[in-house]
Amino acid sequence: MQTAVQFVDAEVWPEGSLEVLSRFEVDQLKNGGAGGLYPLLRRCMLAVLHSDSQTDDTRKVLEAYKDFEVGFIQQDRGLKVSLTNAPAEAFVDGKMIRGTRELLFAVLRDIVFTRNDIMESGQFDLRTSAGITNAVFHIVRNARLLKVPAEVNLVVCWGGHAISRSEYDYSKQVGYELGLRALNVCTGCGPGAMKGPMKGATIAHAKQRIRGGRYIGVTEPGIIAAESPNPIVNSLVIMPDMEKRLEAFVRVGHGIVVFPGGVGTAEEILYLLGVLLHPENQGQPMPFIMTGPASAEPYFRQIDEFVAATLGDEARSCYEIIIDDPRRVARQMNERLDDVLTFRRTHGDAYFFNWRLQIEEAFQNPFVATHESMRNLDLNEDLPKHVLAANLRRVFSGIVSGNVREDTAELIERDGPFEIDGSRRLMNLLDDLLNGFVAKRRMKISTGEYHPCYVIK
DSSP: OOOOOOEEEEEEOOOSSOOOOOHHHHHHHHOOSTTOSHHHHHHHHHHHHTTTOSOOOHHHHHHHTTTOEEEEEEETTEEEEEEEEEEGGGEETTEEOHHHHHHHHHHHHHHHHIIIIIISSSOOOTTSHHHHHHHHHHHHHHTTOOOSSOOSOEEEEEOOSSOOHHHHHHHHHHHHHHHHTTOEEEEOSSSGGGTHHHHHHHHHHHHTTOSOOOEEEEEOHHHHTTSOOOTTOSEEEEOSSHHHHHHHHHHHOSEEEEOSOSHHHHHHHHHHHHHHTSGGGTTOOOOEEEEEOGGGHHHHHHHHHHHHHHTOHHHHTTOEEEESOHHHHHHHHHHHHHHHHHHHHHHTOOSSSOOSSOOOGGGTSOOOOOHHHHHTOOOOTTSOHHHHHHHHHHHHHHHHHHHHOHHHHHHHHHHOOEEEOOOHHHHHHHHHHHHHHHHTTOSOSSSSSOOOSEEEO
């Protein structure tokens, strides 16, 4: 029996950041018209209040809370936010959970800062690679993600939100082993493989009496409603788009662990491989481990075969696959982080932000999934490997958008599925990989039968 949705009205004082806003900024946030921030703010705040959701259907979430509203009360002693018809799960005995309150105002902080200080200030040339990287740095710095003195101990964990219980438990065990070694965790902040490592690390940090454990969540407005921040996150940053989100991961993280997932995880893998395959990044250490329980071995074998067939052995040499051995994953990561520390110390690089990593504009410019943009992707084997990786990444990005973004879903309902075309060999490989995701129910959890938002030509 389905439980009826419960609502709460409340007034909330800031917690953790952005206690004061100017009248101009408040007017921006109230404005629901073109150029106004209210629709974006409402969407992201609802996702935070609807934490740990078990649905990845954005339209269902927005429909269930269609009467949710956000207001602002300006007082001499600061800003107060009023919430109408908010999800009751964010409150205990009428009082908002403190962690939820912190994340709520992190949303407010990032939306205001990104619009005024990044997009409209004229200080950042977002048409250049250096300008985009500089913008990413300022957003994560404003979110207080960069700690000084810094240590090389932040492990980024990627993986699906719609994973099995055994895969979730495995990700939690890996997080536990990482935490025992005093390593911190950064994820996409949602459920599944984004929550498991954080949960495991909290237990390990408690056993090691580590009181400053960091559980960093990095998200963006397009997916936040489908992957609401889990309640363990204690540092949240909302990046403007998927590309800046991915760059934030590889700039602030020191190593990457990938758990089973679906198209979103494949997008992340291809992004990282494309970056690492760039000639200027050769020799720069970036520990990269794919791992899961024994039941996930076919998933990683399929990914490995796809990478080998499309990007070659050089790409395969960038990562290691470890099956059903959480302790070995943590040991390997911990040992390889010593290489990262040595490299950055030798070259005088910052520990808290990887400026040296070369990321081209093909990986930085936002890819908006439309029928035209998906149809025009260059998917041929004569491309340089890092360029092919960038275009394959866009394929998966478009499919993710079609699966979880309500505006893209409406576009597909109106005009039909995206058409993906390229060399016959690449299309066969891509079709086999995607069919495997569908067969293993790694596409979308909210629908009984998955209806592809794409066709392979």
